[in-house]
Amino acid sequence: MINITLPDGSVRQYEKGTTAMQVALSISEGLARNVLAAEVNGEVWDASRAIESDAQVKLLTWNDDKGKSTFWHSSAHLLAEALESLYPGVKFGIGPSIETGFYYDVDFGDREFSSDDFKQIEDKMLELAKQKEVFERKAVSKADALAYFTEKGDEYKLDLIKDLEDGKITFYSQGNFTDLCRGPHIPNTGVIKAIKLTNVAGAYWRGDETRKQLTRIYGVTFPKASELTEYLRFIEEAKKRDHRKLGRELELFAFSEKVGMGLPLWLPKGTALRQKLQDFLQRAQIAAGYEPVVTPHIGHKQLYITSGHYEKYGADSFQPIKTPVEGEEFLLKPMNCPHHCEIYKVKPRSYKDLPVRFAEFGTVYRYEQSGELHGLTRVRGFTQDDAHLFCRPDQVKDEFKKVIDLVLYVFNALGFHDFTAQVSLRDPENKTKYIGSDENWALAESAIIESAEEKGLPTVIEYGEAAFYGPKLDFMVKDALGRKWQLGTIQVDYNLPERFELEYTGSDNQKHRPVMIHRAPFGSIERFVAVLIEHCGGQFPLWLAPEQFIVLPVSEKYEEYAQKLLESLNNSDIRGLIDLRDEKVGRKIRDAEVKKMPYMVIVGEKEMESGSISIRKHGGVDLGSMTPEAFKELLIKEVTV
Numbered sequence: 001m002i003n004i005t006l007p008d009g010s011v012r013q014y015e016k017g018t019t020a021m022q023v024a025l026s027i028s029e030g031l032a033r034n035v036l037a038a039e040v041n042g043e044v045w046d047a048s049r050a051i052e053s054d055a056q057v058k059l060l061t062w063n064d065d066k067g068k069s070t071f072w073h074s075s076a077h078l079l080a081e082a083l084e085s086l087y088p089g090v091k092f093g094i095g096p097s098i099e100t101g102f103y104y105d106v107d108f109g110d111r112e113f114s115s116d117d118f119k120q121i122e123d124k125m126l127e128l129a130k131q132k133e134v135f136e137r138k139a140v141s142k143a144d145a146l147a148y149f150t151e152k153g154d155e156y157k158l159d160l161i162k163d164l165e166d167g168k169i170t171f172y173s174q175g176n177f178t179d180l181c182r183g184p185h186i187p188n189t190g191v192i193k194a195i196k197l198t199n200v201a202g203a204y205w206r207g208d209e210t211r212k213q214l215t216r217i218y219g220v221t222f223p224k225a226s227e228l229t230e231y232l233r234f235i236e237e238a239k240k241r242d243h244r245k246l247g248r249e250l251e252l253f254a255f256s257e258k259v260g261m262g263l264p265l266w267l268p269k270g271t272a273l274r275q276k277l278q279d280f281l282q283r284a285q286i287a288a289g290y291e292p293v294v295t296p297h298i299g300h301k302q303l304y305i306t307s308g309h310y311e312k313y314g315a316d317s318f319q320p321i322k323t324p325v326e327g328e329e330f331l332l333k334p335m336n337c338p339h340h341c342e343i344y345k346v347k348p349r350s351y352k353d354l355p356v357r358f359a360e361f362g363t364v365y366r367y368e369q370s371g372e373l374h375g376l377t378r379v380r381g382f383t384q385d386d387a388h389l390f391c392r393p394d395q396v397k398d399e400f401k402k403v404i405d406l407v408l409y410v411f412n413a414l415g416f417h418d419f420t421a422q423v424s425l426r427d428p429e430n431k432t433k434y435i436g437s438d439e440n441w442a443l444a445e446s447a448i449i450e451s452a453e454e455k456g457l458p459t460v461i462e463y464g465e466a467a468f469y470g471p472k473l474d475f476m477v478k479d480a481l482g483r484k485w486q487l488g489t490i491q492v493d494y495n496l497p498e499r500f501e502l503e504y505t506g507s508d509n510q511k512h513r514p515v516m517i518h519r520a521p522f523g524s525i526e527r528f529v530a531v532l533i534e535h536c537g538g539q540f541p542l543w544l545a546p547e548q549f550i551v552l553p554v555s556e557k558y559e560e561y562a563q564k565l566l567e568s569l570n571n572s573d574i575r576g577l578i579d580l581r582d583e584k585v586g587r588k589i590r591d592a593e594v595k596k597m598p599y600m601v602i603v604g605e606k607e608m609e610s611g612s613i614s615i616r617k618h619g620g621v622d623l624g625s626m627t628p629e630a631f632k633e634l635l636i637k638e639v640t641v
Helices: 020-027 029-034 065-086 115-128 144-152 155-162 225-241 243-249 268-287 301-307 309-316 336-342 393-413 437-452 523-535 558-572 585-594 607-612 628-640
Strands: 003-004 011-015 037-040 044-045 055-060 101-107 137-142 169-174 177-180 194-204 213-222 299-300 327-333 356-365 381-391 419-425 459-463 472-478 485-491 515-520 549-554 577-579 599-603 613-617 621-625
Touching: 003 393, 003 621, 011 020, 011 558, 020 029, 020 037, 020 055, 020 381, 020 613, 044 065, 044 558, 055 065, 065 101, 065 144, 065 169, 115 194, 137 144, 144 155, 144 169, 194 225, 194 327, 194 523, 213 225, 213 558, 225 243, 225 485, 268 356, 268 381, 268 393, 268 523, 309 577, 327 459, 327 485, 327 515, 336 356, 336 381, 356 599, 381 393, 381 523, 393 437, 393 472, 393 485, 393 515, 437 472, 437 485, 459 607, 485 523, 515 621, 549 558, 558 577, 558 599, 558 607, 558 628, 585 599, 599 628, 607 621, 621 628
Parallel strands: 003 055, 419 459, 549 577, 549 599
Antiparallel strands: 003 011, 037 044, 037 055, 101 213, 137 169, 169 177, 194 213, 299 327, 356 381, 381 515, 419 472, 472 485, 485 515, 599 613, 613 621
């Protein structure tokens, strides 16, 4: 017999070789019908896989993230089966689950493929799903795996198998389809009830632009048709809020092929928006004891060799800039932290001087592949609200908690109230990706975990998500549509101070090494603005709106009155403009609504004679007539709140 420990702490005995599905059936048939997979000792398994020894078991359903992931990965296999049936001879790359569904990379050969083909494929997938095909796992030798896909003629699977260790290779089959896969999978295809293919794009094999471009087909599936209907409503709302669409409509930013892919151009209104954000954080930082600094956009290659960035990222980043001097090379700045280390070293530091807090809105450059670029969320040049704190070891936790307070202040001011703090640690199975001693990593990790606990933050731990020089606390924020975004990060770093030989003189008159805290509440201005646009649908908080009101004269007879009104309001530090186009006032109101203008100030004969104004709020709310002074007070009060 073996002991199975369930999440509630209860222990049940079963015969050796019992499956998670059998465990579920012993509890209730209703539970068993909903089980998609199981977490066995922290690893996700097929519900049909035999458990041979004592184990901790969690049964996974659609309500669990890992259950959804298994469901969607299995759906990718169903997609591949349908494609192979409809297009004999197609070849397959990889087909993982993603946060909102799945995709599969496919080589169609000489066939043309487009979204027009989606309906036929969806119908085939539903037909196969109704057959309740069982997902069967089979361990195979490396030689047999190579032989199978050699005979099939699928060079992409052969390329993957080359990197796999013999004895750890598995195939999964359902119906007439067999795939190279480590799993796990749902019990059978019958639980897939609703299917929607959502997009088609190009993707280079293994992300290498020198290799063949495959067709990437995206999709999403659900165990109930009603959930697909709700999802499609969500997608329509997301399209309305897409920051790329609203960025054009609100004239915030643009991109130019002549300037370069992934290099945003901030238009006047967008510049006003980001400047407001910077001013807001700058004031909070100065109040918290930060000192503003400015560093160059380039640095000597040796700077990034010293920091470790060149070793880790140099080959995949912008290539060195050569000068007329033989052997002299510079790099576009990928990070601000090495520059700040050099600022710290400008003069001797005492233990009494610490902590030292340097802050910079520093623009950095990283080469992202063209297929990965996406509006403002994935760019090649972006500005970080970066700061680096240099402190004594005994100050680390207090400083870390103060940074948490600053991040929460920023989130609260901008309406981000639903978030989880992710403790991002090293991958314990692959420490070669990181620099520094185990001792320093242990100190840094405990400082983050203890600080988060003491601040009462809701946290999750993710292994393998740390920076190469230290662990992080990443803030995973949910927007108005429930989507998760990583905004804001705090990192504890014992390693860069060693690499740059940073020192301070302690109370014992000996030299000591400071600890470095990296932090960026926004993360990057570009990404933060993108998320903010989609979170609020382009309707920014009034204090942040590039333009808070627009004056709409009913006709040219009232333009002089409108101009004087505009000057009076603008002189009160309220930002607005006037629409002097030869259009009817109804058209002006509709255009102002499209531009998400917070307030519309309408003036005509009645208003001019009485010295009043008529106010309309975005969304069609009529606030009626009031004096200009009352309107000023209304805006000032809202901005203050």
